[in-house]
Amino acid sequence: MKRAMIVGGGKGGTALLGMMIGHEHMEVVGLADLNLQAQGMRLATTYGLQTSSNAFTLYEQQLPDIVFEATGDEAVLADLQRHVGVQTAVIPAHVCNLLYNLLIGKDELIAELSQQERLYHTIFQSTHDGMIAIDDAEEILLFNRAASRITDIDHKDAIGKRINTVMPSSKLPRLLQTKSMESNQKQTFENGRQIVTTRIPLWIDGYCIGALAVFQDVTDMVDMAAKVTNLESVQQLLQAIIHSSDEAISVVNEEGEGLMINPAYTRLTGLNERDVIGKPATTDIYEGESMHMRTLHTRMPVRGTQMKVGPHKKDVIVNVAPILVNGELKGSVGVIHDVSEIRTLTNELEKAKRRLRTLEAKYTFEDIIGRSSALAFAKEQAFKSAQTPVDVLLRGQSGTGKELFAHAIHNESERRYQPFIRVNCAALSPTLLESELFGYEEGAFTGAQKGGKRGLFEEAHHGSIFLDEIGEVPKETQVKLLRVLQEKEIVRVGGTKASTVNVRIIVATNVDLEDAMRRGDFREDLFYRLNKMPIFIPSLRDRREDIPDLSHYLLHKINQEYGRSVLTISERAMQQLLSYNWPGNVRELENILGRAVIHMNYADKELDEMHLPTFAAVEDRDEHLLSERGDTEGTLAERMAQYEQRELKGALVAHNGNKTAAARRLGISVRNLYYKLEKYGLEKIDLQ
Numbered sequence: 058m059k060r061a062m063i064v065g066g067g068k069g070g071t072a073l074l075g076m077m078i079g080h081e082h083m084e085v086v087g088l089a090d091l092n093l094q095a096q097g098m099r100l101a102t103t104y105g106l107q108t109s110s111n112a113f114t115l116y117e118q119q120l121p122d123i124v125f126e127a128t129g130d131e132a133v134l135a136d137l138q139r140h141v142g143v144q145t146a147v148i149p150a151h152v153c154n155l156l157y158n159l160l161i162g163k164d165e166l167i168a169e170l171s172q173q174e175r176l177y178h179t180i181f182q183s184t185h186d187g188m189i190a191i192d193d194a195e196e197i198l199l200f201n202r203a204a205s206r207i208t209d210i211d212h213k214d215a216i217g218k219r220i221n222t223v224m225p226s227s228k229l230p231r232l233l234q235t236k237s238m239e240s241n242q243k244q245t246f247e248n249g250r251q252i253v254t255t256r257i258p259l260w261i262d263g264y265c266i267g268a269l270a271v272f273q274d275v276t277d278m279v280d281m282a283a284k285v286t287n288l289e290s291v292q293q294l295l296q297a298i299i300h301s302s303d304e305a306i307s308v309v310n311e312e313g314e315g316l317m318i319n320p321a322y323t324r325l326t327g328l329n330e331r332d333v334i335g336k337p338a339t340t341d342i343y344e345g346e347s348m349h350m351r352t353l354h355t356r357m358p359v360r361g362t363q364m365k366v367g368p369h370k371k372d373v374i375v376n377v378a379p380i381l382v383n384g385e386l387k388g389s390v391g392v393i394h395d396v397s398e399i400r401t402l403t404n405e406l407e408k409a410k411r412r413l414r415t416l417e418a419k420y421t422f423e424d425i426i427g428r429s430s431a432l433a434f435a436k437e438q439a440f441k442s443a444q445t446p447v448d449v450l451l452r453g454q455s456g457t458g459k460e461l462f463a464h465a466i467h468n469e470s471e472r473r474y475q476p477f478i479r480v481n482c483a484a485l486s487p488t489l490l491e492s493e494l495f496g497y498e499e500g501a502f503t504g505a506q507k508g509g510k511r512g513l514f515e516e517a518h519h520g521s522i523f524l525d526e527i528g529e530v531p532k533e534t535q536v537k538l539l540r541v542l543q544e545k546e547i548v549r550v551g552g553t554k555a556s557t558v559n560v561r562i563i564v565a566t567n568v569d570l571e572d573a574m575r576r577g578d579f580r581e582d583l584f585y586r587l588n589k590m591p592i593f594i595p596s597l598r599d600r601r602e603d604i605p606d607l608s609h610y611l612l613h614k615i616n617q618e619y620g621r622s623v624l625t626i627s628e629r630a631m632q633q634l635l636s637y638n639w640p641g642n643v644r645e646l647e648n649i650l651g652r653a654v655i656h657m658n659y660a661d662k663e664l665d666e667m668h669l670p671t672f673a674a675v676e677d678r679d680e681h682l683l684s685e686r687g688d689t690e691g692t693l694a695e696r697m698a699q700y701e702q703r704e705l706k707g708a709l710v711a712h713n714g715n716k717t718a719a720a721r722r723l724g725i726s727v728r729n730l731y732y733k734l735e736k737y738g739l740e741k742i743d744l745q
């Protein structure tokens with residue numbers, strides 16, 4: 058064991074003395090200083106050391122092997138060396154100071170430390186941050202409790218060891234070279250703990266005497282952050298999925314309070330987040346019991362519940378499922394499928410199918426435009442009769458929409474998927490009409506088809522037959538019709554066997570049937586049989602309030618037919634349309650609008666007065682034709698003939714030369730009209 062003497066009894070010497078007490082190779086034998094401090098004195102006295110204010114005297118008394126100079130006063134040391142040649146070592150003042158401040162484990166010394174120093178020590182040991190200091194030889198000077206906890210290394214195994222032998226991954230030695238601070242560096246220790254550390258070079262009096270690391274264990278934080286980040290991204294993902302869905306989705310918590318909805322939900326129900334989030338689902342959009350609440354109570358999914366939701370009472374199907382996490386109820390999620398569109402499409406499809414099947418019955422009650430009470434009454438009667446098997450008589454002027462009604466009745470009845478056969482009784486000769494309606498047996502007449510032919514009544518079996526212009530049916534055929542109406546039986550032309558047909562008969566006429574009866578042209582029994590369910594379709598002039606709606610509807614129809622895009626009708630044009638008398642009813646309105654659109658430029662978007670014919674002129678011409686009546690001389694027959702000619706001309710003018718329409722308006726057959734025009738030389742009448 059070497060005998061050591063310490064020169065410098067201030068803090069540095071005291072600290073050095075403290076370090077060496079109990080050292081296995083070194084025995085301190087004296088402490089010399091001009092100005093010995095109280096702590097040094099006490100420590101020396103406790104351990105029975107010699108103290109002196111004169112280093113030479115003390116040397117001579119103790120004759121140590123080595124003299125440590127702990128104050129940095131190298132002059133004293135140099136003198137000693139020169140005079141006695143003893144081995145000396147200089148402990149720089151900063152090292153001494155560091156030792157003094159950081160010295161641990163020597164309870165006696167600690168007890169001597171000042172209040173402030175004790176406070177530093179307590180903080181240093183109790184701080185949650187790990188602290189490791191090394192000296193300029195990379196040896197660990199300092200290793201606090203937190204450092205032990207984080208590194209799993211006992212401070213006793215660390216103090217005094219080279220840091221890399223204890224902690225191979227330590228970057229602290231690097232600072233001795235770089236001498237620059239490294240803040241908030243991430244590092245993973247050998248035991249897997251992750252830390253964030255700040256490494257600080259230690260400077261005293263311009264010397265870098267070591268390095269200090271202050272670090273925190275962030276392993277738990279990193280784990281948590283990873284979890285949080287993960288959770289956040291999962292939540293965002295979930296939200297993105299829910300938001301992009303076209304199905305309306307709502308999520309509630311276990312209490313049934315709204316947590317989340319998507320835009321589709323708002324679109325469907327009209328409710329936004331403010332109305333739903335945090336609000337109880339007990340008073341939600343659904344009629345009756347809340348599906349969410351039912352699911353939360355039963356913990357069972359609810360599937361395929363049909364409901365009507367939102368301001369527009371849309372048809373929806375609701376599915377709700379409980380949200381169970383590890384068997385614990387966390388809420389429920391509801392998905393609402395809007396099926397109204399599917400319903401509409403299905404209806405459209407049905408309509409299309411119907412059209413295909415029946416070829417003819419294209420219109421429904423929705424296609425009958427007009428809100429006037431007169432039309433509404435007729436529609437209501439027709440609608441009601443459609444629900445029953447009753448045969449219907451449609452009456453009204455030409456062009457009022459009788460055929461439209463016949464279609465609508467068929468399509469509203471339970472026969473809608475069965476045939477709808479339309480027959481224009483005025484367009485066929487009496488014999489042809491009979492064979493068409495009732496069919497014929499083989500050899501019934503010359504040219505009759507081999508094997509005979511089914512009649513239209515048979516074709517219409519289970520469906521409806523629409524006999525238009527019933528007033529034109531010859532009297533012989535009327536008898537047969539009566540039989541069908543009464544017995545639902547037909548006998549083919551040339552046949553004897555009656556066969557049953559299940560047909561609803563809808564007939565229409567613009568002829569005054571009572572008058573025809575009086576004239577003997579129409580059978581009374583047939584009339585009364587038909588008159589069970591008469592429906593009168595009002596003339597357009599008697600429901601002028603329907604003209605705007607009808608005009609726009611027809612304009613749209615014309616646009617589609619002609620590939621045009623006329624959007625509006627000007628105020629003045631509408632006034633014109635409203636003031637006209639409409640002898641040709643809706644058909645005439647459609648014709649006039651159609652002609653106007655044809656004459657418009659492609660760029661024109663508004664139908665104006667100038668596009669319409671001069672109604673005044675049309676009416677004047679009618680007036681003129683009528684006023685001529687009074688001035689005419691001649692016999693009754695001549696005057697009758699003249700009157701007839703004017704009526705014929707008037708009807709042709711009103712219908713723009715359309716002979717079928719003119720004949721309809723006059724209540725005569727087309728054949729008859731041709732005959733009369735020929736008779737009066739009016740075939741090439743100038744309509745302008």
Ligand SMILES: Nc1ncnc2c1ncn2[C@@H]1O[C@H](COP(=O)(O)OP(=O)(O)OP(=O)(O)O)[C@@H](O)[C@H]1O
Pocket residue numbers: 424425426427453454455456457458459460461462525565566567607610643644647721
């Ligand atoms: N209320 C209405 N809504 C929409 N379009 C209508 C309406 N009434 C008639 N129309 C249209 O007017 C035209 C004439 O109608 P329809 O052929 O049904 O009349 P009608 O009374 O049967 O005529 P006619 O006695 O000359 O046979 C058709 O193109 C029809 O679509």
